[in-house]
């Protein structure tokens with residue numbers, strides 16, 4: 142690893158996010174993913190001469206939503222611009238984007254560095270634009286083009302160069318992803334290309350005021366690749382400098398298979414996009430009323446929710462992180478807690494444990510979300526009540542859980558029906574313990590001679606006598622009494 146005391150990395154991220162609108166940014170074509178190639182197209186998104194764009198209001202609404210969630214200023218009057226370049230997946234020969242008047246600017250988000258500290262990462266701007274088509278490189282045929290993606294609305298979120306490590310970049314990106322999901326404006330799925338990230342990276346000697354020459358790294362199509370590519374590029378730049386070479390301003394591609402970045406184009410080859418105002422669209426004027434309406438729909442954001450869960454429900458940072466990571470799971474947790482008649486830290490923790498083990502296991506096995514699982518908050522809270530009050534053992538809770546899900550019956554009904562209520566009758570359990578001890582004199586002798594693991598044998602025998610219903614705490618109490 143590079144010498145962290147000597148060098149410091151300066152990183153800024155440019156993140157593109159596809160928005161979940163039903164129709165495209167400037168025409169009424171569907172944005173549905175996975176349709177037959179080139180079926181969701183029209184003269185506007187194919188750039189036929191004379192076809193005129195009309196702005197989708199949802200694009201503006203979602204961009205403002207993201208801006209407000211990331212503490213940005215919203216520009217009351219902004220305009221679109223044409224970004225001109227030639228590429229086969231861009232039939233118009235230009236992309237409609239925003240240039241010097243982005244709709245959102247000067248914001249920030251907070252990332253958690255560890256359990257105790259957060260850091261603000263500045264957001265330079267968020268602007269609206271349209272996606273390009275998709276090139277499919279087929280070795281046997283040729284390059285094929287699918288224009289279904291042409292004109293799908295995007296926002297580009299540009300950060301300040303406030304990020305100092307691959308780890309911080311990862312956390313920033315993860316926070317953005319969660320915010321997009323909480324707002325419900327993007328699937329934010331990196332593997333499917335709904336979230337894309339380019340990184341601007343430079344290094345400088347620690348204490349140095351000026352930035353070093355930066356490179357832009359592209360093709361970071363997973364969270365892991367973002368981290369690996371940044372690590373690699375920091376290391377590469379430091380090695381170049383240490384060997385007396387200079388860093389060239391260039392765009393580099395991350396090659397995940399070879400685990401390295403390589404030059405894609407140099408500064409001399411950089412595009413001149415010849416931006417100019419889009420003459421076919423009028424300025425976007427954001428009325429206060431519109432902005433306030435959006436503000437009123439903003440949900441509680443992930444980091445706020447996490448802090449509140451820790452404070453209100455007395456769960457630890459680790460538990461809160463897992464619960465808050467999924468918006469619907471966080472709501473399910475909270476709804477379950479709300480079903481309890483009395484607030485109880487112990488039960489809050491039990492619900493959290495149960496979700497993290499039993500519930501998440503089933504979700505991952507069946508590859509479904511919590512909303513698709515046939516489990517009501519009420520039924521889970523009832524199960525936890527039974528467990529917390531020792532009416533059933535955790536063994537029985539686990540045994541009946543699949544039935545709660547498959548039938549939707551409430552746990553109380555199931556345990557009554559199957560006669561599974563835990564036996565906590567001291568006198569009864571004591572008599573069974575005595576009986577088991579009387580019947581196994583050899584094992585009692587071995588235990589007393591130091592074979593401690595026989596304790597489990599005795600517990601098992603008592604359980605067998607009671608069909609698994611005896612309260613383990615009471616069994617332990619009497620076994621300890623009679624075996625010592």
Ligand SMILES: [Zn+2]
Nearest residue numbers: 168170183186
């Ligand atoms: Zn269209």
